Amino acid sequence: MRVIVDENLCGTTGQCVLTLPSVFHQREADGIAVVCLATVPEELREAVLLTVSQCPVAAIRIVATAPGEPAVQATGPGRVTSNDGMGADDEAT
Numbered sequence: 365m366r367v368i369v370d371e372n373l374c375g376t377t378g379q380c381v382l383t384l385p386s387v388f389h390q391r392e393a394d395g396i397a398v399v400c401l402a403t404v405p406e407e408l409r410e411a412v413l414l415t416v417s418q419c420p421v422a423a424i425r426i427v428a429t430a431p432g433e434p435a436v437q438a439t440g441p442g443r444v445t446s447n448d449g450m451g452a453d454d455e456a457t
């Protein structure tokens with residue numbers, strides 16, 4: 365899966381970096397979060413879902429890279445939606 369941070373939304377809180385430093389880091393120049401990995405391993409999906417749900421400005425989303433793989437979009441702090449029809453909130457907790 366691919367993970368994307370919307371740089372225009374990122375509030376530079378650093379929460380995603382604290383939660384999952386193997387995937388996110390903050391640019392030194394402006395504190396914007398960036399994704400370190402071109403492709404994030406599936407075994408990190410639950411941890412990424414946690415960062416999606418924790419982002420206070422809904423700047424993080426998961427992009428499906430394989431057929432049938434759910435894409436996830438944050439809709440606000442603590443809320444995520446998934447296109448798999450099952451809802452991602454349960455997966456993030």
Ligand code: SF4
Pocket residue numbers: 369373374375376377378379380381396397418419420421422423424
């Ligand atoms: S949690 Fe959200 S607002 Fe905070 S640094 Fe990460 S992407 Fe930016």
